[in-house]
Amino acid sequence: MSEKETKQAEVATTEAATVETTETKTANAPQVSEAQANPEKFLKDFNWHNYEEGIDPVDDKQLEEFEKLVSENFVDTLDDEVVEGEVIHITDRDAIIDINAKSEGVISLNEFRYNPDLKVGDKVEVLIDVREDATGQLVLSHRKARVIKAWDRVNNAHDTGEIVNGFVKCRTKGGMIVDVFGIEAFLPGSQIDVKPIRDYDQYVNKTMEFKVVKINHEFKNIVVSHKALIEADIEEQKKEIIGQLEKGQVLEGIVKNITSYGVFIDLGGVDGLVHITDLSWSRINHPNEIVELDQKLNVVILDFDEDKSRIQLGLKQLSKHPWEALGDTVKVGDKVKGKVVVIADYGAFVEVEEGVEGLVHVSEMSWSTHLRSAQDFVSVGDEIEAVILTLDREDRKMSLGIKQLTPDPWTDITSKYPVGSKHSGIVRNFTNFGVFVELEEGIDGLIYISDLSWTKKIKHPSEFTNVGDTLEVVVLELDVEGRKLSLGHKQTTDNPWDKYETEFALGTTHTAEIGEIVDKGATIDFNEDIVAFVPSRHLEKEDGSKLKKGESAEFKIIEFNKEFKRVVASHTAIFKEEEMANVKAAVKKQEAQAAEAKPTLGDANDALQALKDKMDGKK
Numbered sequence: 001m002s003e004k005e006t007k008q009a010e011v012a013t014t015e016a017a018t019v020e021t022t023e024t025k026t027a028n029a030p031q032v033s034e035a036q037a038n039p040e041k042f043l044k045d046f047n048w049h050n051y052e053e054g055i056d057p058v059d060d061k062q063l064e065e066f067e068k069l070v071s072e073n074f075v076d077t078l079d080d081e082v083v084e085g086e087v088i089h090i091t092d093r094d095a096i097i098d099i100n101a102k103s104e105g106v107i108s109l110n111e112f113r114y115n116p117d118l119k120v121g122d123k124v125e126v127l128i129d130v131r132e133d134a135t136g137q138l139v140l141s142h143r144k145a146r147v148i149k150a151w152d153r154v155n156n157a158h159d160t161g162e163i164v165n166g167f168v169k170c171r172t173k174g175g176m177i178v179d180v181f182g183i184e185a186f187l188p189g190s191q192i193d194v195k196p197i198r199d200y201d202q203y204v205n206k207t208m209e210f211k212v213v214k215i216n217h218e219f220k221n222i223v224v225s226h227k228a229l230i231e232a233d234i235e236e237q238k239k240e241i242i243g244q245l246e247k248g249q250v251l252e253g254i255v256k257n258i259t260s261y262g263v264f265i266d267l268g269g270v271d272g273l274v275h276i277t278d279l280s281w282s283r284i285n286h287p288n289e290i291v292e293l294d295q296k297l298n299v300v301i302l303d304f305d306e307d308k309s310r311i312q313l314g315l316k317q318l319s320k321h322p323w324e325a326l327g328d329t330v331k332v333g334d335k336v337k338g339k340v341v342v343i344a345d346y347g348a349f350v351e352v353e354e355g356v357e358g359l360v361h362v363s364e365m366s367w368s369t370h371l372r373s374a375q376d377f378v379s380v381g382d383e384i385e386a387v388i389l390t391l392d393r394e395d396r397k398m399s400l401g402i403k404q405l406t407p408d409p410w411t412d413i414t415s416k417y418p419v420g421s422k423h424s425g426i427v428r429n430f431t432n433f434g435v436f437v438e439l440e441e442g443i444d445g446l447i448y449i450s451d452l453s454w455t456k457k458i459k460h461p462s463e464f465t466n467v468g469d470t471l472e473v474v475v476l477e478l479d480v481e482g483r484k485l486s487l488g489h490k491q492t493t494d495n496p497w498d499k500y501e502t503e504f505a506l507g508t509t510h511t512a513e514i515g516e517i518v519d520k521g522a523t524i525d526f527n528e529d530i531v532a533f534v535p536s537r538h539l540e541k542e543d544g545s546k547l548k549k550g551e552s553a554e555f556k557i558i559e560f561n562k563e564f565k566r567v568v569a570s571h572t573a574i575f576k577e578e579e580m581a582n583v584k585a586a587v588k589k590q591e592a593q594a595a596e597a598k599p600t601l602g603d604a605n606d607a608l609q610a611l612k613d614k615m616d617g618k619k
Contacts, residue, residue: 082145105140114167146182158212185222237269255295272311281355322355323396358398367442409442445485455529538570
């Protein structure tokens with residue numbers, strides 16, 4: 001049964017239960033004329049509750065006219081259409097809304113958190129949530145109405161670039177949750193402002209303007225940005241400010257950000273960069289040595305790019321270049337003091353005045369011709385004294401020397417280190433062909449590998465000595481002009497080969513033990529200096545076998561070369577010579593006997609053959 005039919009049935013029941021009097025008809029007559037004359041007043045004054053309770057009976061004609069007026073003037077409270085209402089009253093908890101229905105509606109003020117400025121007379125969109133509560137009022141929902149309309153509005157705002165209002169509800173990971181048209185949108189932390197935000201909570205419960213930058217229809221996600229609005233305003237300001245800039249112009253700015261490579265300065269709506277090299281004429285490791293955040297300072301415009309809105313600023317250019325302020329009294333040969341600011345392998349840069357640096361090349365740090373790294377002489381931060389070697393004011397270059405503060409040790413080299421004199425030195429480094437020995441600071445000499453030992457065969461100097469060892473040396477040669485010393489170590493002792501030439505002369509016999517078996521023979525150690533070589537055929541013993549490693553035997557020297565330190569020995573020669581001597585003795589004896597006995601020719605031949613077989617090792 002429809003609402004209209006229900007109302008008609010109620011009217012019929014009331015008329016049957018009540019005897020209509022003349023007074024009642026008379027009383028009702030003016031109502032009809034009033035409805036026709038002033039329908040709005042009639043609808044407003046009509047007591048619908050009394051009618052439903054049967055207190056005020058209404059005839060069919062009057063009811064039809066009433067329903068006609070209702071359909072023409074009041075909204076249908078049964079459909080889900082979003083309608084516009086007017087705020088007619090605000091309590092501590094609710095807002096009373098007139099939607100031109102039979103009764104006013106009520107909406108909790110929680111639904112208007114995004115609009116704390118809500119006031120009487122404002123127009124709001126609503127959806128009927130509950131037809132009537134216990135007091136007969138409609139329960140409306142502004143939130144549901146906003147959600148229904150929200151997606152259309154959000155899409156339209158995204159397409160047109162319209163600026164929308166949003167209520168920041170709370171913080172979340174990476175940003176904030178914003179209520180936009182009743183839909184929750186995400187505001188990334190990077191899109192809140194153009195500058196880094198340290199305190200997110202300051203934005204909670206605030207209404208702000210946003211731009212819809214992204215919509216994901218599949219997942220119903222919305223991303224908004226407040227930064228985009230600021231950037232748009234800043235971009236306009238930038239164009240206006242950059243249009244008024246000129247190179248060389250001095251402006252006041254505030255330090256906005258400090259990085260390792262420079263400082264960003266806020267010039268009042270546009271940022272410029274002072275590179276670290278343009279902060280100070282002196283070398284600095286980090287910009288925070290010169291400036292600090294929020295500091296006000298004057299800067300000069302060095303260059304700018306209107307298209308890319310890049311402004312290059314300078315701070316040091318506001319003061320005179322230190323080289324221009326360098327006194328005319330400073331000249332080559334002067335002694336200066338300064339601080340080591342940079343060290344490289346080839347030398348050290350010393351700041352003698354603020355912004356004025358000189359290079360001390362490593363070759364000017366010591367009189368030594370054996371170059372080392374600059375780190376061996378100075379460290380960053382050291383306060384040192386030096387002598388000005390060269391000075392070029394035009395190119396702003398200066399070279400310094402440290403070794404010039406001390407006398408050149410080569411000045412009296414001939415008297416201190418004459419040829420043949422003996423000295424002690426420290427091994428500084430090796431080469432494949434010898435050892436560099438430092439006799440004193442600035443005086444280095446070279447010992448060739450052949451001058452290290454009289455007896456040892458050395459392939460590399462590291463087999464004989466170590467860096468840092470102290471060696472006794474003899475000056476062999478002196479080149480003053482070339483600043484070169486030739487030294488010898490073996491010359492500090494007598495040449496043992498002079499003595500060995502007699503001790504191990506050809507034909508002398510010595511007892512020794514086989515040391516190592518090598519490809520073509522073996523080695524034997526006669527002493528710590530003499531290592532002799534025994535060829536394979538000279539290892540043969542009298543019984544035909546050969547000597548083995550560790551076996552002791554007698555050896556005869558068959559070669560001795562002092563120049564090349566070569567000694568060759570033989571064991572076989574020991575018994576071969578003895579046999580030869582025996583053969584010769586036997587022959588002489590046979591000859592003597594033959595002379596006495598005059599034996600036959602055959603007997604003599606037999607005797608000789610027997611001796612020959614014995615010498616050949618036959619039994």
